[in-house]
Amino acid sequence: QKEVEQDPGPLSVPEGAIVSLNCTYSNSAFQYFMWYRQYSRKGPELLMYTYSSGNKEDGRFTAQVDKSSKYISLFIRDSQPSDSATYLCAMGPKGGGADGLTFGKGTHLIIQP
C-alpha cells in the first residue's frame, strides 16, 4: 500500500460547482498537510497548509483533515475555469519541515465554462 493515495482524475465539473478533492494516507506519523496547485507547464505552488485535524478556510478554498480516518480533503466553492489545474496533496511528519514530505500523484481538475 502506497503511503499517499490520490485519484488522478481527470475530474471535470461545470463552472460554479463545488469541487471535492481527496487523499488518503497510511502513515500515522504525518502531522501536517498541504495542498499544492500546479498549472500546466508550471511548478507546483502552495495553496493550503494545515497542521493537525480540523478545517481551514481561505477564500473559496477549504482544507479538511481527519486524522482518525487518515483522510484529507480540499473543497473549492464557486469553481472557476482558472481553477483548472493539477492539485497535489502533500504531508509530512511532526516538525513541519520540508524533510520527509510525501506527495500524492495529483488530481487533474477541469472546470468547464
Add this chain to the structure above:
Amino acid sequence: EAQVTQNPRYLITVTGKKLTVTCSQNMNHEYMSWYRQDPGLGLRQIYYSMNVEVTDKGDVPEGYKVSRKEKRNFPLILESPSPNQTSLYFCASSLSPHGVGPRTGELFFGEGSRLTVL
C-alpha cells in the same frame, strides 16, 4: 522577487552526453531538492540537501549526481543520460528542513526543466 530559477527549461540531448541542470534560489533557504515528474508516477524525489555540503539520496537517485557548494545553488548532473531519464525535472527550496515555525515546510518550486534523451 523571491524565486527558484532552473536552466535550461527545455533540452533535447542524446544518450551518454553529460549534462547539468542548474538551480538557483534567492531566498537564503537551507533546504533544496530535485524532483522528477512523470505521468502516472507523480513527483519523485531524486536528491536533497539540508544545507551547504550536505546532500542525500531521495527515492530515485540512480543515474544522477548533485553538489551543494554554495547555499543558493544546487545543480543536477546527469553523467551519462539514458532515455529512461526523459522527464520533467523540478528544483525546489524551503526555509528549513526541520520546521521552525508555520509554513517553514513550504516548498518553492522552479518552473521546471523538460529533458528529452534520445
